[in-house]
Amino acid sequence: MSSLQGVERSALDTVRHGLSLTPEFRRGLAGTLALAVFATLGKVIVPIAVQQTIDRGLGGAVPDVPFIRTTVVVCAVAVVVTALCGYLMNVRLYKATEASLATLRVRGFRHVHDLSVLTQNSERRGALVSRVTGDVDQISAFMQWGGLMIIVAVGQLLVASAVMFVYSWQLALLIWACFLPLLVALPRFQRWLSAAYTRVRERTGDMLAAVSESVVGAAVIRAHGSEARTAERLDTAIEANKAAQARTQRIVATVFPLTEIVAAIALAAVVLVGVRLGVGDGITEGGLVLFLFLITLFVSPMQIATEVLNEAQNAIAGWRRVLGVLDTPPDVADPGPDGVELPRGPISVSFENVGFAYPGGPPVLREVSVDIPPRSRIAVVGETGSGKTTFAKLLTRLMDPVSGRVTVDGEDLREVRFSSLRERIVMVPQDGFLFDGTLAENIRFGRPEATDAEIALAMTELGLADWVEGLPAGLDTPVGQRGESLSAGERQLVALARAYLADPDLLLLDEATSAVDPATEVRLARALEGVTRGRTAVSIAHRLSTAEAADEVLVFEHGRIVQRGPHAELVGRPGVYADLHASWVTASHS
Amino acid sequence: MTSKVTSAVMRQGLRVLGAAIRAEKAVFTAAVVSSALYGVMTVASARALGWTTEYVVLPAFRQGETATGAITLGMVLILGTALLKALGVAGRRYFAGVMQYRMQARSRRDVTRQYLRLPLAWHHRHPTGQLLSNASADAEAAWAPLAPLPMAVGVIVMLVTAAVALVLTDVMLALVGFLIFPAIALLNLVYQRRLSPLVTRAQQFRAEVSEIAHESFDGALVVKTLGREDTETARFRARAEELRDANVAVGRVRGLFDPMLEALPTLGVLAVLLVGAVRLESGAITSGVLVEVAYLFTLLAFPIRALGWVLAELPRAVVGYERVQAVLTATGSMEYGTATLTSGAPARLEVRDLDYAYGDFQVLHGVTFEVEPGRTVALVGPTGSGKSTLAQTFVRLVDPAAGAVLVDGTDLREVARGGVSDAVALVPQQTFLFDDTVRGNVTLGLPVSDQDVWQALRLAQADGFVSALSSGLDTMVGERGTTLSGGQRQRLALARALVRRPRLLVLDDATSSVDPQVEAKILYGLRDAAATSAASTVVVVAYRMATIALADQVVYLEHGRVADQGSHEDLLARCEGYRNLVTAYEREEAEREALESDEEINA
Known part of the structure; x- marks a missing residue:
């Protein structure tokens, strides 16, 4: 379940809050709107020119050509001026929206990183990405097209109606009477369309998921010969997507022509009533023709209304999702400049009655109290699900305890500045994620200012120089997306080197060498032991060789530390550790 | 990457469209006929309005009366042309959409079939993201011009009809049209040539922004544990700002050309009024004709842009089509023989x-x-x-x-x-589970009984945790399903192999x-x-x-x-x-x- 709900907001509130986060957009907005009004006025120039020509230019026995010429020139100037206003408005709009959305994107991106791992993991990664990409694009599409269309359409309707009422209020009312039913029906069309689009989005999502499965699961599909079944699943998803798309097309294909017919009815009604009205009352022939031209201004706003309303809804939904990220407070927050700065040097950690439970879940750690003195080597062991990894996440402050506290050199971990904390305590997780780039670039991620020589030295110190030499391009070997060009074990070697280069005072290894062969693992362990003298080291171990070398072993079971002490002492005593060790020895020794 | 509307792109683009037309002849014909109806009726509706002005409106004002027959005919003309035009619009929109979606679905089917056919070595050479976009975005882009294509054909019919009607009506007014409409078309061409490379560039940046976000969020744990949030944000910001600037560049061109394209037909109508007044003075035309031509220009102004939309989509379509074709023509697909491995005994x-x-x-x-x-x-x-x-x-x-x-x-x-x-x-090192039930993940479509599934699960030591799941064999696993631990996933993958009795x-x-x-x-x-x-x-x-x-x-x-x-x-x-x-x-x-x-x- 996503924990990025943020705050419940109405549509208007969402937009207002969204805009308040991006001052770039509001700056100069009034000027942009004023330009939009002038640009819209251009739409009624032709109808008025036609009316003037007919009534005043052609009213007499012979056409008044000089008058018509003057009218045309004045109107032409007006057209050019309104077009210029349109240009200026467009540029201002694009600049303002793009600037504000870039800010929103970057803020969203940063905020995602500031959220705790717990919150990050509650959301699919793809969904998080779309909150700073697709969702923002949706807002921008609306602001630059839909939003502008609404302004233009409303402006067009208002200006046309105003001119109509000036010439003949009766005919103006008649036209409104013709279009009113359509206007009333529009929200309903929009609901249909929106439901249909939602369906398309869902079907497209299903289709993409099916395609992604067939690509990511390529090896499994081939290994078990399930191509036919996969093809069938793909076809079903592709067909369903096509059917959903065709449905939206049917709705659009209904609304568009309907507007044309309504416009024709209005046209006919205006002629019919105008002819009768004009003869009796004061409307001129030019005035009547003006109405015929103005009706065309009603058509496009009605035609695009459903699409624009739909886009507006999408934009608001997009905004909600972006704000959903920004509104979610980072539950593991950096105390920032007010926080404590830890001086570098040997480090001690204490757990004081620490308890932890995932939201809505049972406790996974209970009353854990332990002191890890400076320069000590601690091994944490236990079965899967005993609380080892939770212990590691609390120690590195990826999560905060629900009860009790964790202290570093006597300071509560929650009071320590992140910049200081991340410098002093570094964890190497089991799945060492690598970025697309070279080996050297990935290792340098631990310390960006490190030189090539320092990286090479680090690899030598870790006993990995031979391995690097065996790679096609040594340190410049590309690792591929997510490091997939390397084997699982090799990725772990890079992750370890990266953390080692970061040079922390406490190094925490969370099954960091689980996929590495025993000889390399032992060599690494020994190398680390040598080079980390003076540092504190905590290893969560799947293979108990690490425990044998540790100063102290912490044995976890059901979220508690049930045994502790050096290996030699624990192994002789009946209990959890002796059992674990016995089964490990059977599994790993000849 | 080709992004400009060069003649090579045009030729290739037309070939792409030709392929689609050959594949969906019936639907394309229906769409084009509808669109042609729409085009002819647009011109006819202007005619109807001109006729009504001449024989209904003006007589009513000038002579104070109109023949009832004329009024009826005027109404019939206006409503009739509108009805036929509406039919044309409906048909055009519907069939054009259907054609586009069918072609997209067809490409997607072909591409995904090819994915299943090509050997794993080929998959290893191509990043996952690229394969996904070949089947989604590229297949979509390849056929994007199909939606406005029938409209463009309809517009050409409309223009030809209008040209004929104009020449028949009045040569001088026709000349105005022959100046204005080619000018609009030319402006459109210039517009699209300027715009497409900018749009392609923005698209590229958009993809890069997305890639950075993807990678950075996937590696969120590493970013956090090494305290690299600032550098990651800087990396993202740099690309987001490039995207912003690219979008503004697109906006500048759009912002310049859109008002120009709107102003040009308006200036055309004004020219018609001026020229028309002179012609009227010489008695060459009537007021009704003047209204008709002015109205026609107003109606033509918007549809003529459809020609530009097809042009605008062409470069993107060509790129999409080429990417799809690259997959479809990829060689290195595995050759198979005819031998069978049928013995029931353990293999050597x-x-x-x-x-x-x-x-x-x-x-x-x-x-x-x-x-x-x-x-x-x-x-x-x-x-x-x-x-x-x-x-x-x-x-x-x-x-x-x-x-x-x-x-x-x-x-x-x-x-x-x-x-x-x-x-x-x-059973590979890295386990992959499908978005499916436990049963589906074990059988992968193999027709085996639940009893066999349970037996395989038992052998893989997975029967215990599976029976503890809320819906047993029917529990959904995979990305959107129940979360399983690494060890549990490995045991399911093992059962998947064992159920096949290899x-x-x-x-x-x-x-x-x-x-x-x-x-x-x-x-x-x-x-x-x-x-x-x-x-x-x-x-x-x-x-x-x-x-x-x-x-x-x-x-x-x-x-x-x-x-x-x-x-x-x-x-x-x-x-x-x-x-x-x-x-x-x-x-x-x-x-x-x-x-x-x-x-x-x-x-």
């Missing part, structure tokens, strides 16, 4: 002088060994020695560059499609995340089963001594070569590399104990 595996390379980097050199039916072989070697690659050749996920893999004496390349996976099953089972470090006690149970279970019904030959890639000890024979790999092979005891005795690897823990222990006792003595 023979690996002969096998070489394999990733690009220029050779990872396996002349690997040769044999496994007798029913035996268990352990493949052992240091990290990066080529074990996983070798395991993949046994199920023909990849073909060796040289040498061969033979099962029961048959080269796997001679076996008919689907034949290898019927006989051999691989004659050769290949386990590639397939139980690395399973607790040692459970792993032992699985291995003993497999050995017991081998003694009874589910007999099979087993190749297991392993580090753990317990696993190796179960094997009848060990093949030890070093730097992609078989360094030695034989029984575990023999290798321990004679092969130093092997000894170092498998006894690493024991030696470590012994050395440490020795060291500690030294320290005690010294102390």
